[in-house]
Structure formats: structure tokens, C-alpha cells
Amino acid sequence: MTDRLYLNDSYLQTARATVIACQQHEDNYAVELDRSVFYPTGGGQPCDRGTIGGNDVIDVIEQDERVLHIVSSPFKPGDIVECHIDWARRFDHMQQHSGEHILSFAAKELFGAINVGFHMSAEYCTLDLAEPLTREQIEAIEAKANALVCANLPVCLRYVEADELASLTLRKQAEGLEGTVRIVYMPQGDSCTCCGTHVASTGEIGLIAIMGTEPYKGGLRLSFVCGSRAIPYLQKTRGILQDAARAYSCKEDDVPQAVQSLRRELADIKREHKVLQTKLVRAITKELAQEARQVKGKRLIARLVDLPPSQLRPLAAALCETAGTLTLLLARAEEGVQYVLCCSEGLGLDMGELAQSVNPALLARGGGRGCLAQGRANQVSGLEGSIEQLAGYLEKRLEVLR
Numbered sequence: 001m002t003d004r005l006y007l008n009d010s011y012l013q014t015a016r017a018t019v020i021a022c023q024q025h026e027d028n029y030a031v032e033l034d035r036s037v038f039y040p041t042g043g044g045q046p047c048d049r050g051t052i053g054g055n056d057v058i059d060v061i062e063q064d065e066r067v068l069h070i071v072s073s074p075f076k077p078g079d080i081v082e083c084h085i086d087w088a089r090r091f092d093h094m095q096q097h098s099g100e101h102i103l104s105f106a107a108k109e110l111f112g113a114i115n116v117g118f119h120m121s122a123e124y125c126t127l128d129l130a131e132p133l134t135r136e137q138i139e140a141i142e143a144k145a146n147a148l149v150c151a152n153l154p155v156c157l158r159y160v161e162a163d164e165l166a167s168l169t170l171r172k173q174a175e176g177l178e179g180t181v182r183i184v185y186m187p188q189g190d191s192c193t194c195c196g197t198h199v200a201s202t203g204e205i206g207l208i209a210i211m212g213t214e215p216y217k218g219g220l221r222l223s224f225v226c227g228s229r230a231i232p233y234l235q236k237t238r239g240i241l242q243d244a245a246r247a248y249s250c251k252e253d254d255v256p257q258a259v260q261s262l263r264r265e266l267a268d269i270k271r272e273h274k275v276l277q278t279k280l281v282r283a284i285t286k287e288l289a290q291e292a293r294q295v296k297g298k299r300l301i302a303r304l305v306d307l308p309p310s311q312l313r314p315l316a317a318a319l320c321e322t323a324g325t326l327t328l329l330l331a332r333a334e335e336g337v338q339y340v341l342c343c344s345e346g347l348g349l350d351m352g353e354l355a356q357s358v359n360p361a362l363l364a365r366g367g368g369r370g371c372l373a374q375g376r377a378n379q380v381s382g383l384e385g386s387i388e389q390l391a392g393y394l395e396k397r398l399e400v401l402r
């Protein structure tokens, strides 16, 4: 069994240890030591990294109560090895984990909200609370947690037997624990069972910043950063706010209001735009109807129109409400042109078939069937001539209809 040195001294960065066992582990080797400074992944906290005998530790896992250090080179049982942890990574984990205890304590003290989950990722941590809370309540939890940091309270350890747990005042009663249990506590403050690595006094946690919340299983998931992670987070959010203020030409405090008023303005413009577009389509429909070529009792409208491509279909549909109408309408798009071929019900032509003649003339791709076909072309040069040519062709097709 490995003596887990990190449990009693989270500030211990190096240790000399003896290899107890070493076995193949996938493409690497799992080394067991008689004593270890390496925290294995567990309890929401990621493992330590560092070196064993100069070899990088890729992972540290717990398996059947054994601590396995994953390295790329094998060791022999009996080898004496120097172990070093990546201290920056460990101290960061200590700041985050102690910060989580303080936040959970504040949530329970202020609003009776129990912590039901904790996860630490490389960028931020999440804490799950069983209760939904308001924005004001979250801010109060953040303020209390930071006040506890400023109070610079000691973070202490003690060990009790599992059967004593029920008689203790703990933030959360842990279930299913056996043997000796480790308790992390602050005098007159938080107390809970935990095997993570912690700072010695709360001042070392530094700033605790809540990044956001989201509903989670009837409660709340809160994301946060502590200590050295809080500074880049604040710098990033300040940058975003400054950029937004610059974009809106307003003070940073006025950004939400500026967004609101721009949204209102946009909604008004969209409404007006819709009304004007309807009027424009109606006017163009009228104009095109007047210019229609009459072909043996049928009418043909082939034109490039000055409208966005999205308006081609409603325009063609409006024109084809008049029986015996065939339309070929084109509009310039961001790249190239788009066309719509449309005819009145019962005209006796298939637009899918006509599209096969239209496509080569416009160097377009497109298709359809029945009364509607559409397509697009990248090339726009000589468009007027092509339309004229196509109009001649469509006229002929109309002439032979009965």
C-alpha cells in the first residue's frame, strides 16, 4: 500500500520513493511506489503531473485502492526514484478545490443550498447546487466566499473513524464511508469529508469569481475560477466589455441598454422593410404584367429584376396566378445570379424539363418539376443577351402549346 504523502502535506513537492511494482499499462507502464506525492484523479480533482526518476508522469489513477503512476518507461521493483510534482499545477488545484469548499459553505449557510457535485477542468470548475437560486443570491454567495478568503482562516485536517461521522456537524453527511475518514475544516466554518489537496489558509485561494450559472437537475450549476485563474478571466471579460462599448460607442455601463435599443430599432426596421418589400413586389408585378409578351393567348415574362433573390419565388407566384403565364425571373445574388422558372397551373409545360434548356444558356445549375424550377449561376457576363435568347426559345415553346 502506498503512503499517500499529499494527504498530510499538500505543500510537499518532492520525495524519494521505492518502486513496489511496475506493469505494462496500455502503451505505457503503471508504477506503484511505497510513498507518493502525486494526487490521483478523484473527487472532482484532476491528478498531479511531474516526474518520477526523470520520466514524465502522464497520468495518476487510483485502482483498487492502489495509486498507479503512468509513465512511458519501465522501472524495476526496488528502484529508488526521485519524484517531483508540477507545483504550478498542484497549487492551482489547491486554490480551486479550497475555493469550492468555501463557495459550498457560503451557499449552505446563506440559502441552505447543498452542493451535490464538483468538477475541475483545465479552464474552470463547476459546482452543482440542489436549489435554484436568483442572481442576487449568487452574488451574495460570491461576496461571502470572498469575505472568508480575506479573513484568511486556517484550513485544517483531522481524521475520524467512519462510525463517528454521524455525531459530527458536517456540511454534507457522506454515505458509505468505512475505516478512517479525512475531514477538511475551517475552525467555526466549513467542515466536510474530502481527500483533495488544499491550501493552508483561505487567503491563498485569492479571488473567487463566479463566471455563470445554468439550470441543472432542478437546481443550479455554477461555474467559477479561483486565484491565478481569476485574473485572465477578468481580463478577458473586461476586454469583451470594452470591445462591446467601443462597437456601440457608449460607456461600458450602458452596453446592455445600447443592445436593447438596437434590438428594438432592428425590429422596427424589419417590420418597415417587410411592408415596403410587399409594396415593391406588388409594383414590380404590375410593371412586369404590362410588359408581358402575348403568345397565342398565353403570356411570357422573362426578366432580370432588381430584387433580392429571396423575392423571386413570391414574385413569380404572384405573376403566375393569372392563367396561361410562363415566367423566367432572374436576380443578382452575392455571387452570380439566381433564377426561378414558374408557370400557371395547367399550362402544359414542365419547369424541370425547361430548366434543362435554361441551365446551359446561363451556365447555371438548377432543376425542379411541375410548375416550379430554380437554379443559380456564377457567371453573369452577357446576361441580357442570354435572357433575350431564352425568351425567344420559351416563346417558341408556348407557340406550340394547344
Ligand SMILES: [Zn+2]
Pocket: 043, 097, 101, 193, 194, 195, 196
Ligand atoms: Zn473537497
